[in-house]
Every structure is written in structure tokens, then in C-alpha cells.
Amino acid sequence: MTTTTENHNADERYYIPQGSHWPVVGSVGLFFLMLGVSTWLNGADSGFYIMLTGFAIIVFMLTGWFSTVIGESIGGLYNDQVDKSFRQGMFWFIFSEVMFFAAFFGALFYARNMSVPWLGGASNNFFTNLLLWEGYESTWPSNGPGNVGGEYEAMAPLGLPLVNTVLLLSSSITITIAHHALIAGKRAQLTAFLAATFILGFTFVYFQGVEYMEAYAHLNLKLTSGIYGSTFFMLTGFHGMHVTIGAIMLTVIWFRVLKGHFSADKHFAFEAVAWYWHFVDVVWVGLYVFVYWM
Amino acid sequence: MTRGIKKMTTEVMDAHDMHDDHSPAKGIKRWLFSTSHKDIGTMYLVLSLIMFFVGGAMAMIIRSELAIPGLQFVHPEFFNQMTTMHALIMVFGAVMPAFVGLANWMIPLMIGAPDMALPRMNNWSFWILPVAFGLLASTLFMPGGAPAGGWTMYPPLVLQTGDAFPFLIFSVHLLGLSSIMGAINIIVTVINMRAPDMSLLKMPMFVWTWLITAYLLIAVMPVFAGAVTMLLTDQFFGTSFFLAAGGGDPVMFQHIFWFFGHPEVYIMILPAFGVVSEIIPTFSRKPLFGHDSMVYAASCIAFLSFIVWAHHMFTVGMPLTSQLFFMFATMLIAVPTGVKIFNWVATMWRGSMTFETPMLFSLAFVFLFTIGGFSGLMLAIAPADIQYQDTYFVVAHFHYTLVPGSVFAIMAGTYYWLPKWTGHMYNETLGKVHFWTSTFFVNLTFFPMHFLGLAGMPRRIPDYSTQFADFNTMASVGAIGFGVSQLLFVWVLLTSKKGTKVTAEVWDKPPGLEWTVPSPAPYHTFETPPKLSDADGFH
Amino acid sequence: MIRNLLLGFSVLALADTAEADWALNMPKGVTELSLETYNLHMMVFWWCVAIGVAVFTVMIISLFRHRKSKGAQAATFSHSTTAEVIWTTIPVVILVLMAVPTAETMVRMEDSRNPDMTIVVTAHQWKWHYKYQDSNIEYYSSLARSSVEARRKGTDIDPYSVENYLLDVDNPVVVPSGAKIRLLFTSNDVIHAWWVKDLSIKKDAIPGIVNEAWFKTEQVGTYRGQCAELCGKDHGYMPIVVEVVEPEAYQAWVNSHDAGH
Numbered sequence A: 001m002t003t004t005t006e007n008h009n010a011d012e013r014y015y016i017p018q019g020s021h022w023p024v025v026g027s028v029g030l031f032f033l034m035l036g037v038s039t040w041l042n043g044a045d046s047g048f049y050i051m052l053t054g055f056a057i058i059v060f061m062l063t064g065w066f067s068t069v070i071g072e073s074i075g076g077l078y079n080d081q082v083d084k085s086f087r088q089g090m091f092w093f094i095f096s097e098v099m100f101f102a103a104f105f106g107a108l109f110y111a112r113n114m115s116v117p118w119l120g121g122a123s124n125n126f127f128t129n130l131l132l133w134e135g136y137e138s139t140w141p142s143n144g145p146g147n148v149g150g151e152y153e154a155m156a157p158l159g160l161p162l163v164n165t166v167l168l169l170s171s172s173i174t175i176t177i178a179h180h181a182l183i184a185g186k187r188a189q190l191t192a193f194l195a196a197t198f199i200l201g202f203t204f205v206y207f208q209g210v211e212y213m214e215a216y217a218h219l220n221l222k223l224t225s226g227i228y229g230s231t232f233f234m235l236t237g238f239h240g241m242h243v244t245i246g247a248i249m250l251t252v253i254w255f256r257v258l259k260g261h262f263s264a265d266k267h268f269a270f271e272a273v274a275w276y277w278h279f280v281d282v283v284w285v286g287l288y289v290f291v292y293w294m
Numbered sequence B: 001m002t003r004g005i006k007k008m009t010t011e012v013m014d015a016h017d018m019h020d021d022h023s024p025a026k027g028i029k030r031w032l033f034s035t036s037h038k039d040i041g042t043m044y045l046v047l048s049l050i051m052f053f054v055g056g057a058m059a060m061i062i063r064s065e066l067a068i069p070g071l072q073f074v075h076p077e078f079f080n081q082m083t084t085m086h087a088l089i090m091v092f093g094a095v096m097p098a099f100v101g102l103a104n105w106m107i108p109l110m111i112g113a114p115d116m117a118l119p120r121m122n123n124w125s126f127w128i129l130p131v132a133f134g135l136l137a138s139t140l141f142m143p144g145g146a147p148a149g150g151w152t153m154y155p156p157l158v159l160q161t162g163d164a165f166p167f168l169i170f171s172v173h174l175l176g177l178s179s180i181m182g183a184i185n186i187i188v189t190v191i192n193m194r195a196p197d198m199s200l201l202k203m204p205m206f207v208w209t210w211l212i213t214a215y216l217l218i219a220v221m222p223v224f225a226g227a228v229t230m231l232l233t234d235q236f237f238g239t240s241f242f243l244a245a246g247g248g249d250p251v252m253f254q255h256i257f258w259f260f261g262h263p264e265v266y267i268m269i270l271p272a273f274g275v276v277s278e279i280i281p282t283f284s285r286k287p288l289f290g291h292d293s294m295v296y297a298a299s300c301i302a303f304l305s306f307i308v309w310a311h312h313m314f315t316v317g318m319p320l321t322s323q324l325f326f327m328f329a330t331m332l333i334a335v336p337t338g339v340k341i342f343n344w345v346a347t348m349w350r351g352s353m354t355f356e357t358p359m360l361f362s363l364a365f366v367f368l369f370t371i372g373g374f375s376g377l378m379l380a381i382a383p384a385d386i387q388y389q390d391t392y393f394v395v396a397h398f399h400y401t402l403v404p405g406s407v408f409a410i411m412a413g414t415y416y417w418l419p420k421w422t423g424h425m426y427n428e429t430l431g432k433v434h435f436w437t438s439t440f441f442v443n444l445t446f447f448p449m450h451f452l453g454l455a456g457m458p459r460r461i462p463d464y465s466t467q468f469a470d471f472n473t474m475a476s477v478g479a480i481g482f483g484v485s486q487l488l489f490v491w492v493l494l495t496s497k498k499g500t501k502v503t504a505e506v507w508d509k510p511p512g513l514e515w516t517v518p519s520p521a522p523y524h525t526f527e528t529p530p531k532l533s534d535a536d537g538f539h
Numbered sequence C: 001m002i003r004n005l006l007l008g009f010s011v012l013a014l015a016d017t018a019e020a021d022w023a024l025n026m027p028k029g030v031t032e033l034s035l036e037t038y039n040l041h042m043m044v045f046w047w048c049v050a051i052g053v054a055v056f057t058v059m060i061i062s063l064f065r066h067r068k069s070k071g072a073q074a075a076t077f078s079h080s081t082t083a084e085v086i087w088t089t090i091p092v093v094i095l096v097l098m099a100v101p102t103a104e105t106m107v108r109m110e111d112s113r114n115p116d117m118t119i120v121v122t123a124h125q126w127k128w129h130y131k132y133q134d135s136n137i138e139y140y141s142s143l144a145r146s147s148v149e150a151r152r153k154g155t156d157i158d159p160y161s162v163e164n165y166l167l168d169v170d171n172p173v174v175v176p177s178g179a180k181i182r183l184l185f186t187s188n189d190v191i192h193a194w195w196v197k198d199l200s201i202k203k204d205a206i207p208g209i210v211n212e213a214w215f216k217t218e219q220v221g222t223y224r225g226q227c228a229e230l231c232g233k234d235h236g237y238m239p240i241v242v243e244v245v246e247p248e249a250y251q252a253w254v255n256s257h258d259a260g261h
């Protein structure tokens, strides 16, 4: 991050936005969403509808909040400093997402390198194996000494996952091309490559759906398949969720491109989404290597 | 669509023009829709005070039950609920929001910014909190009661929580969301909104420690969210993260939790270091000793905080090498923390000291936090920790760091900046009474707990063997005394507007930009970037 | 401040005169390792006291001497590299001095090889199960009747009238003196921790995992402890009692158990 404010003109007035009702609307949405999910998980069917209501409010809030910001941005209210704040904010938001994934990657490493070998008697766990899990030999993938979830087959790294890797990597390239096109003012190229990006993204999600169905239907690989199933589905699942969100954001950006919202030097929203997309891509590379491959 | 945006734009423009008259919105809208760092700061501080009382009331229940042996007032289940909720509310509801409130109020004033960088998100960060605490508090009235597995939420015990379980998880998610957004805001404000000639190393210590704290928050809150998400899926969706039969490990949760939990305790103390570093120079009439090394020390503490987490887990049966590593790393933290203590002492040395309430609280902070730090160091000695672990010795340790540590720093900061907020001097005599009673009773409450722990009293128990009776009674008396003293604090706050009017400087030539704006600080400050001058303490 | 110091002293004074109950310090325990642990504890404690006295003395001197009301003029210095180097180095040295003996003790603690006998301890909500690996003895151990009645909320029984209130069990662990005893811990439900302070053992009992610890003592006697990991509503009510007896008495106990089966 830059540490000086040299390109910020000292005589310029600071910009402060007007008050807004969107944050509170967002909180109300979150309240219903969380209340709904919780009661639903506790077995009350009505919870499901409360959850949907909350979700709807949040979608409403996001649309409203973003259109306000877009309006202000197009209205030329934002100076360079605001632009910079947005950028840095986005950067740190993505960093927080990285740390969220780190927790699950951490769980994966812990399971592979610690808990599963320990259950097999490694390190100071000779008696763990002898007294509780006699005969269990640690391997990876594993659904544990209790064979939780029953026999299953691990997901092979070739086939769909490989296709998906290619899809996502190429989408990172297409969005970079689109970005360059935006800077160079080549609108046709921009719209085409941006469209290609989100189409690749949605295709990825589709294939992942196919892969999941395959896992459930033919491999008996489920979320409940011990620690392998847990880490596999939670990591790829959260990733898939992020791809979906990213692809939706790309689509929105695409419509905004059609509307001509971005100029060669002012297109923070575009860049933010691009960063997000690259982040999703990098996480996938990690996933592909550590979940599918090794 | 285009038309829609055009229309909206003009509306916004109108609104923007309106904003130039320097008055806040009227009525409830001022607070609900606020984008003013001052209003949002006030809301954070008020919420935190309320939560301090709620958490404190729970502590009173705990202490009443423990006053004498035998079960008098509550059932064991309820006792555990109180312990759990007390901690969650104090940590996430009282201490953290109080520091965010201080940050909101003071960081823009200290760096010459007009407001936080992302004011609307700032408002959202705040308004998520009442939702989170609403959900959390509602569990008290649910079948099975509130969460009772301790604030550390270890599985498998936490999975035995009743209907409260998903509420616990989701309120933690919301608290995390709020903290992350708050932290992003602080980082961006500090990096991007400083007055042009305020270089990083010219920043006041409070700003520095908060910047570092914000990095910690962004790094660990998502990890905490991940950990509780795993609890949720283990409970409801059949995953095996914390189930040995499935290849997981209950201890894995503890690793992930403490990867968050240890930095979390520094999240609660670094801003306190910052507050004290502002106050001691003012009342010593001498610049902060070793400003730059304070910055490096705080950074060091933050860095080390990521590699010491398993000192909470010396009894879980970790391999010897891990135990040794975590022990050494933990001990190292004494070095940068020592640098801070020594620098404060050096700041006072050959100063010209006066002892107004904020200074008194800061001095008690230095004394008593050091005692808490010492017991921390004792805990770091793994073989000894095996004896201390999960006893009242630990309870004594962390209350020394948190109550006369974090909470005293919050109070010191409140007294110090209150005249800036209100434009009036609070009642100094009552402030001093509040200080002396608090200090006396806080020690009476928590010092005997060291003895209890060493003599073998486990924590998280509603009843105990008769040999522990005397010190427990002392602690309970102390706790009630401390609680009542806090009523005085509220009284001082409520009557603070009755005091004499103060100047912009309030104190005797305090360093920092916040003292260049009038008291009370007008609704809008620094609409154009200020220039720094030597007179404000920038050299 | 002063008031607190005074209070602290009066507490200490009281402690000396009053009988047993004002235990202030960690007990030395009855095993070699518990003594080592105690010594480590005292070593760190005295280091802390020393550092504390040094820091607080300087601070108190400035509080009294450099106060404005005494006409003190503020100096203007704001850093000194020499001073800072010194007060970074000295703590490092002290920490190294602490770390070395600690590490040695830790290595000894982990060495549970070649035991004379092994007991498997399985925790349950809220009682302990003991199984002697070498002789087929196994049994549950839970809170003694006398305490069970007195612990109830609103009971008339005065806890003081119960001997070893909350610290007594129906079936204690019986072990011979002078033997190296290995304990293997696991749990049937949630995490518990088996803690007997005189033996300097506190180890988590974790479902699905087995932890080890060991002790050896020559000192015959009864040693009490409690569960030390929150394990639900009756966490406070699952004490541990270990009876160390002469080897002959132990043999007799084993025989009587065999006869009973």
C-alpha cells in the first residue's frame, strides 16, 4: 500500500458522503437471515421463510446501496482519495477472505499431517492407535478409523477438475485482456472478453455441480465421508460459492460496461471485481494442488 | 436505467449540497443513518458501557454464587451459562467496541481527517452489533438455555448446547463481520486520510497501536469464523472436523480457536497501550520516550502473537517439540512488552507530573498490567502451566490484564477525551473517588484468585471445597465493591455536561491534533487537511 | 496504591497466623517432577518479583520526586538508544536463564517409557473409569455420597460438616509407592482433564485420542484432585482421589478385588 498522500491536493476539500439508510436495512436483513437459519436448523420450518425474507432484504439492500454509490460515482462526487479508499478497502476485504480460506486449508493440513497419522499411531500417539483404533493404518485420503460415511472413492485430479482448472485459469486471462481493452478504450474487445470471463465462471460452477452429483451418485463421496469428505466439500463448496458471487458481480459489471459507466482512468468497480476474480482463481490453484492432486 | 441513475444523481447532488450546513440530521435518523465518526463513536461507546454492565451483572451472579461454599442461588447449568455469556459479552461487547468507539472518535481527529474513510460502512459495522447481541442474548430464554461451554467453545462439549447453538455460531459470525469491516475502515483511514505532512512515524501512538490491531483483526476474525463454521457443519451437516472416528480431532478446534484467540487478547490490549501512551506524556509534560521503538515493540508483539497460540494447550498432549516451541515463543513476548513498560517509566522520569483522573488510571494500568504480564510469563513456563492451567490462577492472570488493563485504559481514555467530546470538565473529585475505589476493589477481587489457583481451585466451577472459602469471599466482596464503583463512573459521565467549560486544549499543552479543534469538537472537523506544527507535539 | 499494598501485607500476615486454609502457594507435591515444577514456579516468581521491584521503584521514585507540585521541571529528552538496548538485552538474558531448566524438566515429564504398571483412565460425564491393564481390575469412581447430598442447591447440609467436601470419591485409585505408574487417558464423551496437583499431573482426556502421563512417588498418602476441563453441568463434581500405599498393601488390595470378582 502507498503510505504517502502525495497525489492528493492539499487544497482540495475532503469528501464525506451523506447519511444513508442502507446500513440499517442491511442489519435488519442480517437479523432475519440469521434468525431464520438458526430456527430452521433447530427444526422449525417457519425458519426457512424467515431466512428467505432476510435474504431478500439483503439483496434489496445490496442493490440499493450499490446503485446509490454508482449514482454518486457517475455524478462525479468522488475524488481520487475516495477512489483510493475504495481500493484499499477492497484489498483488505479480499485479504480477510484469504484468511477465511486459510482456516479450512489449515484444517486440511492438520488432518493430513497430524490427526490422521496420529490416529494411526504416529508421534506420541502409539496408544491412541493401540487402545482405540487398533488396526487402523493412516492413509490419505481418509474417512478416519471409524470409516465414517462408509466406503467411498476420492475425487480424481484429472477429468472435470482439470477442465475446471483450465476454465478458471483462462478466465483470469480473459479478464486481464478485458482490463487492457478498457484502458485502451477498445469497447468491443472489452465487452467480449468480459462476457467470456463470466461465461467461463458460470461454466465452472456448472461443472462443479456435475462433479458433486457424480461424487454423491457414484463415488459415495459425501460431506459426511469423514475428514476427507468434510475438507473436500467445505473447501470446494466455499470456493464454488465465491465463484458464483464473483461471476454474478462480473455480470453486473458487464451490464455497466454496456451502459458506459467506466472510463479508461476511472473504473474502480471493474478493478475490484477483477481482483476478486483473481483471488478466487488463486484459491482454486491452491485447492487443485492440495485437495485434488497431492 | 440510465435515466434512473441520472435522477438519483441529482438527488444525491442536492443532498450533498445540504450537507454543507454544519448540523447533524434530526432525531433518530441522526443515529440510524449516521456517517459521522463522532456519532458512530458515541454509539459504540454507549453500547459498550451497556454491555459492560450486562456482562458485569453476570459476573456479579458468578461472584455471589462463589461467595461461600455450597450452592445458594443458581444451578450448575446456569452458572456455566453465566460464565460463558459473561466472557463473550465482556470481550466482544464491552472491551472491543469501546476501543472501536475511541478509535472512531479520536483517529480522525488525531490524523487530521474529516471522518473515517468509509463512513457508511462504519455505520454498518456498528449496527451489526445490536443484531449480534440481540441474537446472543435471546438464547438466555431458549430451551436448554444460553451457551454453557465456556467462551472457548470447545467441541464436543459445545455440541451439547441446546437451541442456542446456531444462535451462538451466527452471532459470532456477525461479530466477526462487524470487526472486520471496522478494521478495514481504520486501516484505510490511517493509510489514506492522514494530513499530508503526517508521515507514518509521526503518527500518535494510539493511531499506531490501532493500525496494528486492525491488521490483527483482519487476519484472525475470519479464522474464528471458519472455526465456528466447522462447529456448525459438524453439528448439523455430518462433517468430521472434530471427530476422531472420522479422522478429525477435537483438539484441532483448539488450535484454530487459539490461532484467533491469542491475537484476540492483544487486540484487547494494544489499543490500551496506545491510550496510555497518549496520556502519560501529557501529565508528565514530557514527550513520549522512544516513540519509534514503541512502534516496533507493538509490531513485534503483533507478530509474535501469531506463533504462540498453543500456550493455552499445554495439557492437551502435544508432542514435546511443539510444546517447547510455543513456550519459547511465548516467553519472547515479554521483551517487546517490557520495552513498552520501560518507555512509559522513562517518560515519567524527570517529568513534571500531575495526577488527574486519566493519569491515575494510566498509572494503575502500568502497575497492574505488569502484574498481569508477570503471571502471564509464569503461565508460559510449560511445566508450571500444567499446574496452573484451568485454575483461578489463570482467571487472575487474565483479569489483571483485562480489567485493570484494558478496562482501566478505556476509562483513562474516556476521562482524558471526555472534555473534548462534551466541552465540559467532568467532576474531577468524583473521578478520583471512582479511581481509588475501583483500584482498591479490583485488587481485592482478583489478587486472591492467584492464591486460589495455586492452592488448586479449578475455574468454571459453581461450588468448591471449603478450604477455598476465605479467598473466595474476599473476591466476591471485592467484585461487588468494584461493581458499585462503576455506578459512580456512570454518574460522572451523566453529569459531565454540568462541569465548567473547557478550552480547546483542555489539559496543560497536551500533544496532538485533537487538541487544536474546539471543545466540544464541532460536528465537522478538518474539512481541509490541517498543517502540523511543532506546537502540537510533532517534531 | 498504598492502601492496596497495605492490604496485601495484612493478607500475608494473616496467612501466617491463621490456620491451614489460607494456602498461598503451590504445594511442593510428592513426586520428583512435582518438586521440579514447584522450583520452576518459584524461580520465575522470584525473577518477576525482582524485575517488578526494580521497575516499580523507579516509577514510584519519579511519582514522588518528579511531580509538578514539588516544582519539578520537565526534562525534554525523548529517547536513548543505549538505554533501550540495555532494557531489551537484559530481559532476553533472563528469559534464557528461565528457559533452560524448564526445557530439561519438560523432557523428563514426557518420558513415560518402562512403567511398572499402567492404568487406563476413561472420563465420562461425570465420573472416572479406571482400568488396571496388568491385573483385571476396573471400576468407576464418582463423587462420594456425603458430598452428593450436601452439594444440592438449597440443602440444609452445611458443606463445612462434610469431610473433604467435593473432594472425596466412592472408589479411589490405589497404587503402590515406589513404582513408576503410567496413566493413559481418554474420554467417552467430551473433553475432561485429570488433575492431581500433588502428582503434578494434569492431562486432557479427549474422546478418540489417548494421552499419556506418569508418576512415581515414595510418599504414602491420599492425594486429591478434580476434573480440570469444563465438561458440562457437573464439571465441578468429578473429583479424583489417589491413594498411594505400600506395595504389600497394594497387593492385598488387588487380591481382595480379585476375590470380589
Ligand code: HEA
Pocket (backbone or CB within 6 Å): B152, B265, B266, B268, B269, B311, B312, B330, B331, B333, B334, B335, B337, B338, B339, B341, B369, B370, B371, B372, B373, B374, B375, B376, B377, B379, B380, B381, B385, B388, B389, B390, B394, B397, B398, B401, B402, B405, B406, C047, C048, C051, C055, C090, C091, C092, C094, C095
Ligand atoms: C489483554 C489480555 C491479555 C494479555 C495482554 C496477556 C498477556 C500474556 N499472557 Fe495471557 N491470557 C489472557 C489474556 C491476556 N494475556 C486470557 C483471556 C487468557 C485465558 C483464556 C481462557 O482460557 O479463557 C490468557 C491465558 C494465558 C495463558 C494460558 C494459561 C492456561 O490456560 O493455562 C498463557 C500461557 O502462557 C498466557 C501467557 C501470557 C503472556 C506470556 C503474556 C505476555 O504478553 C505478558 C507480557 C508482559 C510482561 C512479562 C510484563 C512486563 C514486562 C517487563 C517488565 C519486562 C521484563 C520482564 C521479564 C523478562 C519477565 N496467557
Ligand code: HEA
Pocket (backbone or CB within 6 Å): B052, B053, B054, B055, B056, B057, B059, B060, B062, B063, B083, B084, B086, B087, B088, B090, B091, B094, B095, B149, B150, B151, B152, B395, B399, B402, B403, B406, B407, B445, B459, B460, B461, B479, B480, B481, B482, B483, B484, B486, B487
Ligand atoms: C474483558 C473481559 C472481562 C472483564 C472486563 C471481566 C470482568 C469481571 N470478571 Fe470476568 N471473565 C472474562 C473476561 C472478563 N471479565 C473471561 C474471558 C472469562 C473466562 C470465561 C470462561 O471461562 O469461559 C471470565 C471469567 C470470570 C470468572 C470465572 C468464572 C468461572 O470460571 O466460572 C469470574 C469469577 O469471579 C469473573 C469475574 C469478573 C468480575 C467480578 C469482573 C468485574 O470486573 C466486572 C465489573 C463490572 C460490573 C460489576 C458491572 C457494573 C455494575 C453493575 C452491574 C451495577 C450493579 C452492581 C451491583 C449491584 C454490585 N470472570
Ligand code: CUA
Pocket (backbone or CB within 6 Å): C123, C126, C191, C192, C193, C227, C228, C229, C230, C231, C232, C234, C235, C236, C238
Ligand atoms: Cu470432567 Cu470437567
Ligand SMILES: [Cu+2]
Pocket (backbone or CB within 6 Å): B261, B262, B265, B308, B309, B311, B312
Ligand atoms: Cu494466549
